[in-house]
Amino acid sequence: MLLKDKVAVVYGAGGGIGGAVARAFAAEGAVVYLTGRGKAPVDVVAKDIVAAGGTAEAAEVDALDEQAVDRHLRSVTDRAGRVDISFNAVGIPNAGILGVPLTELDTERFAWTITAYTTSYFLTARLAARRMIPNRSGVIMTVTALHSRTGIPLVGGYSPAMAAKEALTRALSAELAPHGIRVVGLRPQGMPQTRTIREAFEPRAEATGMTWEQWQEFLAGRTHPRRLMTLEEMAATAVFLASDKASGMTGTTVNLTMGSLDD
Numbered sequence: 001m002l003l004k005d006k007v008a009v010v011y012g013a014g015g016g017i018g019g020a021v022a023r024a025f026a027a028e029g030a031v032v033y034l035t036g037r038g039k040a041p042v043d044v045v046a047k048d049i050v051a052a053g054g055t056a057e058a059a060e061v062d063a064l065d066e067q068a069v070d071r072h073l074r075s076v077t078d079r080a081g082r083v084d085i086s087f088n089a090v091g092i093p094n095a096g097i098l099g100v101p102l103t104e105l106d107t108e109r110f111a112w113t114i115t116a117y118t119t120s121y122f123l124t125a126r127l128a129a130r131r132m133i134p135n136r137s138g139v140i141m142t143v144t145a146l147h148s149r150t151g152i153p154l155v156g157g158y159s160p161a162m163a164a165k166e167a168l169t170r171a172l173s174a175e176l177a178p179h180g181i182r183v184v185g186l187r188p189q190g191m192p193q194t195r196t197i198r199e200a201f202e203p204r205a206e207a208t209g210m211t212w213e214q215w216q217e218f219l220a221g222r223t224h225p226r227r228l229m230t231l232e233e234m235a236a237t238a239v240f241l242a243s244d245k246a247s248g249m250t251g252t253t254v255n256l257t258m259g260s261l262d263d
Contacts, residue, residue, distance in 0.1 A: 001029030002243040008085035009033045009076060011063045011124050014041030016194040016231055017143055018089030024235035025242065026054030030085065033076050035061035063090045063120040069127050077131055085242045086128035088142040090120045091196060097156035099203025105156050113157035118164045125168075125183070129176055136180035139242050140172060144187045144253060145196075146261045154203070162187075166253045173251030184241050185253035188234045189260050190219045224259030 008025045012018035013034035019041075026032045026049040036042040039060040049056035061072045076083055097109055125140045132138030147155060148162035166185060173183035190197045201215045210218070220228050234256060240246055241254065255263050 002239055002245060003085075004029035006030040006084040006242070007033070007076065007080040007082055008087065008242070009035065009073065009083055009124075009128065010087045010089065011035050011061070011120070012089035012091055013045050013058070014038060015089060015091050016191070017091075017188075017234065018087070019045040020193075020231035020235040021087055021089060021238045022056065023049055023052075023054075024232075024239050025085070025087075026056055027052065028239050028243075030242075031080060032056045033072075033080075034058045035063070035072060037062050063088070063124055064116060066123050066127070069123050073127050073131060082135055083128050083131045084138055086124055086138070086140045087238070087242070088121050088124045090117070090124075092116045092120075092161075094156070094158060094196075094199050097158070098199055099154050099207070100156060101154065102156070110157045114161045114164060117161040118168060121165050121168060125172055129172070129179075129181060132181050133176075133179045138181045140176070140181065140183045141238065141242060142169065142185050144185055146187060146189060146257045148187065148253075149261055155200075169253055170251050177250050182247070182250040184246070184249055184251075186234060186238060186241070187253050187255055187257060187261075189223060189229050189257040191229050191231055191234065192216055193231045222260045223257070227258075229256060229258055 003025055008030040010018050010022045013022045014036035022032050022034050022045055034042045034046050034056055042058040046056040046058040059072055061068050121142050128140055142165055144162040144165050147159040148166050169183050169185045176183055204210055220226050
């Protein structure tokens with residue numbers, strides 16, 4: 001088990017990515033503390049983990065509320081003694097932004113996406129790091145998208161938000177690596193099981209008449225194997241990055257776009 005007895009906190013655990021990573025962490029032996037802005041979907045993931053023989057606890061935590069994040073981490077360390085892994089998979093609703101040209105997008109909606117994604121990542125990373133520094137050990141992780149590195153129209157502030165998160169990953173690593181803390185990210189290609197891809201599809205379907213199957217084929221056509229990544233593949237990579245096997249990796253975002261984006 002790559003993560004045996006590791007203590008992991010997953011933010012946004014009720015979503016597709018957060019839930020898949022939480023399940024994968026638990027399957028590899030981690031004790032997983034799941035959080036989400038709404039508790040019901042997080043409870044579902046926790047029950048799945050426990051039913052499979054893992055250890056998980058769910059809590060309602062708004063990852064944009066510094067005091068809420070801090071209280072939850074205090075409760076985790078009181079019970080488990082430490083935090084080994086912090087994984088931020090928080091998603092921000094984009095329904096009012098996708099499909100709107102930048103020339104028509106108001107400043108508040110443009111800035112909100114950038115502010116929300118970066119603030120959530122900053123808060124969860126900073127507060128986890130404060131618990132990790134005394135132990136000189138820990139891994140801080142997040143998820144971005146290929147939007148961080150290539151121009152994609154009609155996504156509002158989502159692209160700069162992803163680029164900012166990757167820049168923050170590098171900055172956090174530069175400061176925290178001397179304390180024994182690694183900071184890494186994952187940049188997957190569109191995964192059909194996620195809400196994000198469904199949200200991206202809907203305005204395009206309305207404008208072009210494209211079907212869900214055609215949308216997936218379009219995205220898959222940009223990859224080398226002509227298929228899209230699965231949540232299970234992404235989660236398996238997250239497990240490796242969180243484990244001691246990846247001890248040489250920090251300050252980087254791993255390209256999981258299956259060739260859609262060349263490094």
